[in-house]
Amino acid sequence: MHLSLSAVTRPVERLMATAQNGLEVLRLGGLETGAVPSPVQIVESVPMYKLRRYFPPDSRPGATPVGPPVLMVHPMMMSPNMFDVTRDEGAVGILHAAGLDPWVIDFGEPDKVEGGMRRNLTDHIVALSEAVDTVKKTTGSDVHLAGYSQGGMWAYQVAAYRRSKDLASVITFGSPVDTLAALPMNIPPNIAAVGADFMAEHVFNHLDIQGWMARIGFQMMDPIKTAKARLDFLMQLHDREALLSREQQRRFLDSEGWIAWSGPAIAELLKQFIAHNRMMTGGFAINGQLVTLTDINCPILAFVGEVDDIGQPVAVRGIRRAAPNADVYETMLRAGHFGLVVGSKAAQITWPTVADWVRWQSGQGPKPVNVDLMGEHPDAGEKGVPLAARLITGLGGASEVALSVAKTAADAVVATNRSVRTMAVETVRTLPRLARLGQINDHTRISLGRILSEQAHATPGGEFLLFDGRVHTYEAVDRRIDNVVRGLISVGVRQGDRVGVLMETRPSALVAITALSRLGAVAVLMSPDGDLAEAAKLSGVAEVLTDPANLDRARALPVQVLVLGGGEHRDLRLPAGTDVIDMEQIDPDTIDLPGWYRPNPGLARDRAFVAFSRVSGKLVAKEITNHRWALSAFGTASTASLDRNDTVYCLTPLHHQSGLLVALGGAVVGGARIALSRGLQPDRFVQEVRQYGVTVVSYTWAMLGEVIDDPGFSLHGNHPVRLFIGSGMPTGLWNRVTEAFAPAHVVEFFATTDGQAVLANVAGAKIGSKGRPLPGGGQIELAAYDADADLILEADDGFVRHAEPDEVGVLLARPRGPVDPGASVRRGVFAPADTWVATESLFRRDADGDFWLVGTRNGVIHTARGPVFGDSITDLVGGIGAVDLAVSYGVGTPAGDLAVTALTLRPGASITAADLREALSTPVVGVPPDLVHVVDALPLSATYRPESGKLRAAGLPKAGRQAWHLDAETGEYVRLTAAVRTALAAEPAAPL
Template sequence: MDVNLSAITRPIERLVATAQNGLEVLRLGGLETDSAPSPFQIVESVQMYKLRRYFPPDSRPGQPRPGPPVLMVHPMMMSADMWDVTREHGAVGIVHAAGLDAWVIDFGSPDKVEGGMRRNLADHVVALSQAVETVAQTTGQDVHLAGYSQGGMFCYQTAAYRRSKNIASIVTFGAPVDTLAALPMGIPANFGAAAANFMADHVFNRLAIPSWLARTGFQLMDPLKTAKARIDFLRQLHDREALLPREQQRRFLESEGWIAWSGPAVSELLKQFIAHNRMMTGGFAIGGQLVTLTDITCPVLAFVGEVDDIGQPASVRGIRRAAPNAEVYECTVRTGHFGLVVGSKAAQLSWPTVAEWVLWISGHGDKPSNIAPMIEQPAEYTDTGVTLSNRILHGVGEASEMALAFARSAADAVVAANKSIRTLAVETVRTLPRLARLGQINDHTRISLGRIIAEQAHDAPHGEFLLFDGRVHTYEAVDRRINNVVRGLIEVGVRQGEHVGVLMETRPSALVAIAALSRLGAVAVLLRPDTDLAAAVRIGGVTEIITDPPNLETARQLPGRVLVLGGGESRDLHLPRDAAVVDMEKIDPDAVQLPAWYRPNPGLARDLAFVAFTTVDGELVAKQITNYRWALSAFGTASTAALDHGDTVYCLTPLHHESGLLVSLGGAVVGGSRIALSRGLRPDRFVAEVRQYGVSVVSYTWAMLRDVIDDPGFALHGYHPVRLFIGSGMPTGLWQRVADAFAPARVVEFFATTDGHAVLANVTGAKVGSKGRPLPGAVHIELGAYDAEHDLILENDRGFVQVADVNQAGVLLAEPRGPIDPTASVKRGVFAPADTWICTEYLFRRDDDGDYWLLGRRGSVVRTPRGIVYCEPVTDALGFVNGVDLAVTYPISVRGRQVVISAVTLRPGATITAADLTEAVGRMPVGLGPDIVHVVPEMTLSATYRPTVSALRAAGIPKPGRQVWYFEPSAGQFRRLTSTARSEIVGAH
């Protein structure tokens, strides 16, 4: 019988080989590969990093100059050795072989460096910026940045921070940008953002991630692939030759390639770039400087892993919208996250493409054939991540993937139909406490601006609060500054209850001054530079005036002592030795002894907090604002706009205007949001600041945004972070243009009476021109039926006020809760015996859906021979006419009768017809249209951008012309105004 010895010896040899190799793995952690690392030189070594130059060039004279430099950036949890896992097939080796100059920044292991576990993201970006500077100076060439995963995020952030200076191009591998577009493992965006916020605030502010946990977390992202790799390794443990080519990569992923991750860096990553998604929105802070990816102007090449479930394609492709000023290309690779940079696919495709890209950008080669311009994708995605087919082809089990896909499809269907239950839950959790607190406010409740700022500083001291001139200030810093100013005010003798004028430009010191007066319990009298300041000081009962250096000379002309605060770049005051002028900045707050009477934030809801001014018919009128009135607007704005820590409110209106004080500042403080102050509305600065600050909510007043939208240079390229515009008085035509230009952002129009009891908000923005519905948590309101002909509020048979029917004119009545303004018109026994209501004197109609539409003040009703005309609906209707820019409606008395005239301005190149006017007026459900409509070349706007009619009214009845029309009642339509028709109007009795 023949014996096959190989059949006997082969299993034995295999067993022996397995045992030998296994023992080597157990003893050494892996198989010896006899592979030496690529040579490198440490060019720069500082506490934050070491800068390696691989294959350093021969410095002897006459040697060839190295090619373009490529600086590679690793993510925080991985070792910098990832770029040289295998010498022949690693990144630095391939790059060097292509004739390029390979550099690597090594952040080291933070747990082995003094202070390393306190590093934050900004430290890494600043360090990378310094390394770019070093490479550029050493080589004399601009640098190509190449970053993997979070290292790619560092590349984007550094390029933005440097405004692309010395950066030739950026290459990234699986680097997320729009993190909420597709989170790993299909985590829903709302849940992921909330979880990231919680982890940042309550976990990683105390803990760090050790290297073993970083490795485990990475492996758990794809547990099936990790398990398969380990099983394959064990199955081939007998075949050393088969294992050696992949051994260094295996050892890197299994043990050697992972480093610790500092808690502050993790916390900042979770909060800034996941919860708040600031890579997309902009407004992330690097060393106090606000940065946006729109400042990237160099070319970008993004490698996209088709089956990458960490840097998901939708998230990676966010760079196209986030960096609209850069040429962005992509290269898709059928691999997972790590396979983009290490492994066979990386060696065969990724790094040769990088070499070709660098040579092409440097003008030394052709464009790589496997890259293409990245196509801009919509902001809302139908695909939440890596597709089902790609996952299956990548080896993931069909059953689990189909179950996951089914669950996602079901979730997508819910989201498409309406807001998800999770979203509603998040909004409810955010809103209910505010509404509950608002509902508990009574006369004796301690509530004020200073108090809310102190609460936010206590709860989130390091939370970003104030943005100005490209810098960011935390709640803690602003609160400390407020307390210092309070001490200064006490030192100069200001006490609780005193009226102190504030004459300052919109700047941080103005906000601090207003808040300090609130904390002290004094009354801030907000002085407008465009009014009669002497009259305002007299009416406001001002004893001292806080001013800034630019307004110092103006303030010195007014009665009372002048207190100079802030000024920043212009502190060289050269003040005379005059007791009437005090430089507050020279007072040492630590040297001030607080008196026994001082109690921080003593203001009660009923107390007067602010005095603002407006002009009515040329007369200066003071508006008294109690703490309750401020709180109602602040809490109402924060609730209606769903403001939270991730929002940035852009305050375009001056702080001396009610919109700036009550809506912008109030809403931001209550919502814990950031507030960005502007030096004033400038169209050329608007878009830049929106992106730089990451503005999500823009405040406005009246026609303010017209200067932006209609500016010839206005253009939105790529993504913008704005989701809401909040304010009051926006003309209907402008409203529609703003909504179209910034879609899907919407306009939230507010209406509030002077005393603050009646507050309405058009939250959905669906009905352009509507004032919406009563603000949640505000007082109960009702419409009392109104007889416009006889100027009477109608009563029923029992003597109570009759409730207005649908689309019937009614007087807005508010059931008071909290302090009542002494100037308010109080009515009792209105709808029930002994009840109390405030008559606001505003007329509204209420449509079938319960939405309110303003008809104007009770005294603005115009009674003509044709019938009743309400000016507000006419102006709104004309604003809808295509081509109309602004419109106003006003009456003129002619021989004892009222003639209603509407003036409109047109957009450049636009024309309107009589048919347009007839159709627009015909759609009004209440009241009649005007007698005359005429086009005027321009319209005067007030300081708050409200169109004024005084000059138009003074001009009288318009003269006939091509763009003047009158309404002919017998025909029911507008016709061009002739001399005969005008004579009939003017001469009619």
């Protein structure tokens, strides 16, 4: 057999070419391509960045006009040269050829810049915002801001930070927004959140990422693709022409394209946007300013990689829900993460599409054909790019049946692990709080000041207090508290003293209350709208801490007035010789602490606060011990599963028990952020919920009706709220709130005034129920009760009888900690020598063990037909869809008491006798009311509780089309006529 010459020489030539090219790679790191970078001008150079303008325009007369500017943003770990890897197929070259004006921000290599490794995320965002200003000033045109991967996340954040000022559009490439919806390598979200938080707190505050580490990490995201690319390179090492077309891209990914990350920037990224997912929830902080993506109102174009495992489609598409005020478009590519911006598909699809998009937005061309409005997608329920998709992309096809089986098995494992993780996380979070609560006794040192100090020590840089769009850390608040303590000591306040706090809800009020707690004094919480003279007299205060807004009211009291806070522009203008002390003029550094001072000396049994309420029109002072505060605070944090991922929105003032015990207490114990409001303002509610990233909203009674029923209320797009916590929410409003804020639900609390009995409806499934006893909150029982005789019933053995299911009973609590001196204490109740506190509250307990409030002992309406339990009736009526609010009360007549239920209707709604019959025909306890009537409005207390005093004083309702009475013979509700009303007022009510 004869061999041809070519058959002999070809292998030799191939071997020689391989050796020659391989030697060049070893010596130079790659093949010489002869490529030159695109012409560039440095328009601005500051320590934080350089601003590049590619293909700078010719300034000579007659030069070609410059098109719209596009400012491109690289991620922290990649060189800005990624946009000019090859001149012909790179981003800047393609955009320039299309008539646009390409700009690139270059953050440099932080490990080679003085102070670079101390940069944080805020530094980058503020710098990018300044670069936008420069581009706008230089070109005179609004800027199209385009970012790849994390650079796109920055673009979103800058657009929100600037409220879209000077931005024509935002363009992103593989930039995740809902980061926990889908993570690389299908990492479970709970583990990712916990891990990211841990890494931010304990690793990246000591560690920076070098460029080589970033490169290896990126390659490990898809090791199969990395290995395949290297194998292909080796197999083609003999073919120089084939390699040259991809050589610039290969060298970029293998060595030249990676730069160092600063530890603080990584930590902030992990904490804000992975652990807390605040691009979705809102409330991320830039320079102390709270920002939400709902502030973006310029058009958005998001490039989505179908097989992108880093910026997975479901995570990228989170922008549609996070930015509901923007028109959001997308372009889908069959590409991985880096392939979106570099490579053949990027050159053929991505950058020409960007050029067409910019022209369309500038009115210079039609909408690009591959740009569509982002809508609902099938992947909305997925948790990320499946492993199967990545395998197909990297290795080729595989059996459809085998992949289906693998996916089913993997999904089952993931679902099981997720359930186990959720249970584990909740257990780890809740058990320590309940254990600590259970260990509290009279001599336990515990207080608001102590818990806040513990949190500040554990996470000094943690975000704590949100107000007026700004954020304050635990460390800053704690330092301010200590300074105020020194000021209080300097003016003579000592441990145990009672000091009034007369302040609007603002940071200085929180600081004042906590400072008194840290000092061991008693904070007397005075309402600016209340009877201040009576409150001062009842509580015996000698000093009042006030803010400038309430200074005149405070000076009218016969006490020493101390002024604290008031903002940056306060001007007290105190007359000469005044006895008012301006606390802000005291330099805390000049105050020597006395020997008797010990921070946070309060014991559980000690009085910590005094709050006020009205009972039968009389102002009553209610003393709250540290134990009472701790019970509510730990109970709220445990029941609501509060942690550092949460932001609690405090709608009630801090002088109200709900604000102090539930919102503030729960937030401090849970380590959550607390957002203070300037009172309920329906027009600002949704805005602040998104701006602060509110996850938990506190409420009282019908408060949320002001929001839900406001004509301007609109909740489109994403919202972060997961929970509403409070007490007294009417059943109808409960339904409307959960419908409007789905999937959020309501946790309804009930607590006696002394805090000995606490119930919580955690599941929220039984609307109107008060739930079950709070774990760690002590034992609760229902004592059988005779409403007619107002007696607690005993069994044959002489002990109190337990109420049967759905039988009315008096709520009893086994006391834990100090007992209120005015409490009704009973001994030998269920066993010899046992001790119980009898409350005034009446409940029934259903067969499942859930408690339902039916009223109070003195609130039972005793009619000729039997007892009417007002709260039970109000709940039933509130279940009618047309009803807004309702209240039941008794009206005395010569013939005896009649039970009346007054209700208001939702706008445009009406109610019929049939509705009343269906709702009230068979109350679980007691009998239905004698009369029902519609009123225009129900008076509400300061806490939004419907009041019946004026209605009761007005007597029986007037006859009319919207008033009904219970017919004694038929048991039906019929229209109330004048004749029937007269008869009811004069004659005894006939029994059914």
